[in-house]
Amino acid sequence: MSLATPPNASNGAPDLVDFPVPPAAGSPDSALPGPPVPPAHRIYFYSPDEWEIFITEWATGVAVSYRQIKQLGGSGDRGVDVAAFKTDQGLEGAWDCFQAKHYDGSLTLSDAFPEMLKIFHGVVDAFYRLPDRYVFVAPRGCGPTLNRLLSKPTELRKKFLELLDARGAATRLYDEQALQSIRELAEALNFSMFQSLELNEMLDVHRKTPYYAARFGTALPARPPVGRAPEHPAPGEATYVKKLVDVYEEQDPTSCFDSSSVAAHAKYGPHLQRQREAFYSAEALRLYARDSVPDGTYELLQDDVYTGVIDTADANHDSGLDRLRAVLAQSGQLDLGAHALISVSKLQDRQGICHQLANADKLTWVAADE
Structure with missing residues (x-):
């Protein structure tokens, strides 16, 4: 993905790039049921790379509206492990820096000082503009001295300048001109940007x-009630509703010729309404998945439903209604237990997925030669 990639159009979430995306729940590589240990204890055993990935996931849930979140840690990272961009300008626009430190103990000032030097040097070297926030992120937090200094920005700046002037081991990576530029920048800066x-x-x-349940092996959040389908089909229903109308027209061409006439039909009107209710139930599950499980989870479920019913759909049937009934019945017989969403789904959702597939022109009930 490029730096200018806009937020995910489906949910407004920022793109997560340059790190492995968590597997969609229900995929072969997914392991939703995890060991029965608290999430914090599991995090203590993460590798530094996994810790950075966790931070990128966490950043998607903060109140700040980030355009993009990038994992930049590694050789030559210039003191930036995770960068969260607030504009399409990336490091040249407004951004927040998250410094990942996965240590066995709490962070100390001696841990923080070299990292602060790096970020200042990156600014004076014109590698990026100063971040709005520079946040130390460590599983075991900061030690008392560092915590106190982070809570008192004026004292933190004073201590930083003292360490800078002492020319200790951390400063030996920079020449005198760079150190002087860093000092000038630090003197003029409000150190409240440094946080933990x-x-x-x-x-x-x-x-x-959406990453929590898959990462820590917890139950999915409760699914909200599904509302009723609107009285009249929405524009987004046009394709699958037309295919259903074709089914009813085949059965009763005199009375069933559009959605309104079918809706008024004593026999097929209720049937059409049930199909629309199923479609809206599946749509509600899709929206729920967007906010509750990793990207791609719902699409994997759709793919498996399609694989499970397509042979039934392609078989010979006496009518489109027979094909529709056979496919819907087959969807209820599929073994979809490997999919995390099954724990919050119902039979109506499976039928609704069939109508979503029809809406995407992947299923058709009345074959051209029938």
């Missing part, structure tokens, strides 16, 4: 993202 995050705060936010 507690793991419990991160988990509270991560819990609201």
Whole structure:
């Protein structure tokens, strides 16, 4: 994905790039049921790379509207592990920096000082503009001294300048001109941009993202009730509703010629309404999946339903109604237990997925030669 890629059009979430996307729940590589240990304890055993991925997931759930979130850690990262961009300008626009530190103990000032030097040097070297926030993110948090300094920006700046002037080991990576430029920048800066995050705060936010259940092996959140289909088909229903009208017209060509006439039909009107209710139930499941499981999870379920019913749809049938009934019946017989969404789905959703597939022109009830 390029830097200018806009937010995901389906849900407004920022793109997560340059790191492995979490597997969609229900895929062969997914392992939703995890060991019965608290999420925080599992995080303690993460590798540094996995910790950075967790931070990118967490960042999708914060209140700030990020355009894009990138994992930049590694050799030559210029002190930026995870960058969250607020504009399409990336590092040249407004952004937040998350410095990932996965240590066995709490962060100390001696851990933080070299990283602060890096970010200042990146600015004076014109590699990026100063971030709005520079946040230390460590599973075991910051030690008392660093926590106190982060809570008192004036004292933190004073301590930083003292360490800078002492010319210790961390400063030996830079020449005198660079150190002087760093000092001038630091003197003029409000150090409130330097912050830290507690793991419990991160988990509270991560819990609201689509990644939480898949990452920690927890139950999916409760699914909201499904509302009734509107009285009249919406424009987005046109394709599958027309295919249903074809089914009813084949049975009763005199009385069934459009959706309105079918809706008024004593026999086929209720049948059409049931199909529309199923379609809207599946749409509700799709929207639920968008906010509750990783991207692609719902599409994997759709793909398996299609694979499970297409042979039935392609078989010879006496009528389009027989084909429709056979496909809907087959959808209820499919073994979809490997899919995480099955735990919050119902038979009506499977039938609705068949109508979504018809809406996408992947299924048709009345064959051309019938």
